[in-house]
Amino acid sequence: MPISDIKVRNLKSKDKPYKVSDFEGLFVLVKVSGSKSWRFKYRIDGKEKLLVIGDYPAVSLAQARQTRDAAKAQLAEGIDPNEAKQDEKRARLETKGHTFEKIGAALLEKQRKEGKTKATLDKTEYHLKLANQDFGRRPITEITAPLILKTLRKVEAKGNYETAHRLRARIGSVFRYAVASGIAETDPTYALRDALIRPTRVHRAAITDPKALGRLLNEIEGFDGQSTTRIALKLLALLAQRPGEIRHAKWSEIDFVAKVWAIPADKMKMRRDHVVPLPAQALALLNELRRMNGNGEYLFPSLRTWKRPMSENTLNAALRRMGYSGDEMTAHGFRASFSTLANESGLWHPDAIERALAHVEKNEVRRAYARGDHWEERIKLADWWAGYLDRVKAM
Template identity: 35%
Template sequence: MLTDTKIRTAKPAEKAYRLADSGGLFLHVMASGSKIWRMRYRSPEGKEQTLTLAPYPAMSLQDARRARDAAKDIKRQGIDPVAHKKIAPALLRPAHEEVFEAIAREWYGQRRDLWRPRHAHDVITSLERDVFPLIGKLPPSQITPRTVLHVLRHVEDRGAIETAHRIRQRISEIFVHAIATDRADSDPAAVVKPALRPVKRGRQPAITDLDEAREMIRKTEDMAAHPVTLLAMRLLYLTAVRPGEVRGARWDEFHDLSGSEPIWVIVAERMKMDREHVVPLAPAAVEVIEALRPFSDRWPHLFPNSRRPRVPLCENAIGYLLNRAGYHGRHVPHGFRATF
């Protein structure tokens, strides 16, 4: 391992030589006396490569190690730091310049309390999974539209087109924050939107013919399945709420079940529109709720998971039930809203 003293006192020789540090990083001491940080590594194809970082003392030992780690992070994504010239130069960032990940986490910290917990989790998870490994260690000044598009192409290539659009929007909002706080001059994510693959819009598969819907319900309810799953599907089609709202239904959300106006009050934090939703309950819906008591009235949720009763029913349970009844690709749980 190198030290500042060893680097500073290294003298030129008749021929250039190397002073090794760790992880492939070395200081190349030239015959002329100049000293240059370089890094040896193997490309994704297995070819030995050398990445030139910056001269010493313009880049300190500490900064050289950070640059080495950044190059390794890029390489883990299957990217050759030398081949991607738009990314590699950013490894030469000045020590004082804040990196994208730090600014992004600051932006997230200012907003997460305004979001529903699930959305906040989705935002930071998408950044940690798809963005930070590629550009998290780069300063905003070194991130170009081409670099952003490279990040988004990785997301598109796994078929997550809509996710790529959401991530682009989040990157753009982070750059707007950086511009407002005088840490960036432009938003490279704003100009790449037209270059992304379009999102195919269309409604969920749903049966909307009344007779066919009755036949589907009959076939599905005749399936051998756990009673809680069957009752969850029945409450779903009797109320036309979203599947997640049924799965997460809690006993304390139901009121006046024995009265003349029974209702289900879904709390705002469980709603997509982030506001309380009141669902009037037909007599058949009340019967479903009462039928659930032997199964779940000792748990918080109406529809407990059969293996872990303190958490709700598996999100795929109703979908699997419909698939086994022969409706794969023809009707999904969310499709009951279209049926309704």
Template identity: 35%
Template sequence: MYLLIDKNNNKFWRFDYYHPYTKKRNTISFGSYPEVSLADARSRRDDARSLLAQNIDPSESRKLETINQVNSLKNTFSAVSEEWMTKQNLAESTIAKNKKFFQVIVDNIGDKPINSITPMDILNVCRIYEREEKYETAKKIKVKCGQILRYGVAIGLCERDVTQDLRGALKTPVVNHMAAITSPKEFAVLLSDIDHYEGTIITKTALKIAPLVFVRPGELRHAKWSEIDFEKNIWSYTPPKTKSKTGVELIVPLSTQVVDLLKVLQPITCNSEYVFPAITSALKPMSKNTINQALRRLGYEKKQVSSHGFRASARTMLDEVIQFPVEIIEMQLGHQVRDMHGRAYNRTKHLKERKEMMQKWSDYCEEIKSGVK
């Protein structure tokens, strides 16, 4: 090791050595003097000699370390999460929810390289919501972090998903099922009340159709005229919930009651692609809160009934009262139903039986509603 002094009197520490394998002479710099003291230079020289003893070129080792540091800055948790998002085929509403979760995550650990994320880093973010007693949200934060880390493993940026080490570390959220009326007598009163709803024809029609088709609320409000076949009396669409996983189309047979309601509404909303467009713009579907707000205006509290609860109402009464086979009901609900061999049923199967079931369900709803005084 020596001190090189150039013509401008600048001083640089240099170390000459022979490459471990080629035995060619090479030189490495340890910085300038006095910024790097003699003691520091000697320490760096000793480190270089230690590498040479292991047949490692100190110059190449330094370059590799620089590359790793640059990659670490590029492969932050924030950058990898953005890349993961671009790879997903998600509905717009899901993307919006993900961005909300990721913003909190990014604010806390976004700048850290993904390969240096620890279980405690994730836990600290989750506990932001635990302290607010938002246990379900805390769980979702952990799940989202796990998805990003597993993607990082897949593309070689980290070794494992460290959220696996957090099992049992978070409080278990209490499961709250969607409020639903499953008593035929009470359900009949609800149907009668819906007939007397005083609001726009779009909202009233959606409110009357919702219990008869019992699809997910988001699927109903995104229904498009192009998806409805009035010749076959069916509504065919791909549920957003399963679009990215299976892409399987769901067929909803339409009873004569539902068809009649749609034909009355069609001249009113045919200028929009959506069957139930928003009041403010025909380019957007009805708000996700519209049906629930209509139920509140009818005097039903949140703990009594919700738009999603129509699914449980139909599921219960079709099974216990009308006594249709459970697998047919589940298939129409869009749930994954398996046969005796464990294979998933095609949702287009048993269409004849499902058409019969949907018509009988509408007839049953009309019958119990007519008995309400």
């Protein structure tokens, strides 16, 4: 005869444990201590087994019957309820080990092995730290889009709209890594694509007026700071490469005989090898620099240690020291100066200018046919640009 909740509640302890049956194998075990535990007795493969369901009153009579019915359904399919319970427990423990923080760390390690640049690794680490503060210890399968959005809104509230977008992308990369690893099923950041404030794109300040550029070059010539900083700025203007590529340049990449600077793909933004022709003016500066620190690894080592390149703030700080604000000129702006003035000259094929800047054609069809790198024209372009800078300095 089935028992009632009142009867279970009023069961008293005895000198020995005893059980009171409900029906269809379900019973409650009353222990000497007075605690009551639900059990389900069943047979599978000719053997009698016992499934421990849980203690009363945490598990009510109705809940115990539901568990008993679910176990009977498993038995009908040939599944042992005890084994299924252990499998579920193992899955839960495994899920708890798959936290966002641990998966993010695995992705970061993968990027290190792939040879990602230090700048990329640093940005990944920074973004993961922001995310880990809020939900790093949570199992990745429990992290939802609203939870991620709450973190992104905190970044937005500080006016850092670009950072919020990049953080969303970085969190998404962790989820996609988890999906590929069979740990998660979806990437919840996909639903947040339109949830964030779009940042206003601000182009880096650059001087494109020839006379103003000439004045800047003369200011650099008279720069009273570190000689290596002065040379770095002059090479930045001459070669029109990214400031990070100048700062991280190594002597092993410079070929004085062939008159080229070969930048390996892992240092380039577009992850493609890039060769820069060196005009006579650049070679003269490099020879001057070689007399200063040619025995080291980097062209522009840090003042603190020769094992690291100069700080990323050095070149912009030098421009500020010369009186140029961030709204007037930036270290990256020399590329825009070169691009604008070279294109305005009408002397050079636009593709040669783009190759000189290490830009990649966005149109896939056009890129497939534009396989040449305009090398001979780029050599002439480099010489012309160096001469052009000499002329605007003399204006």
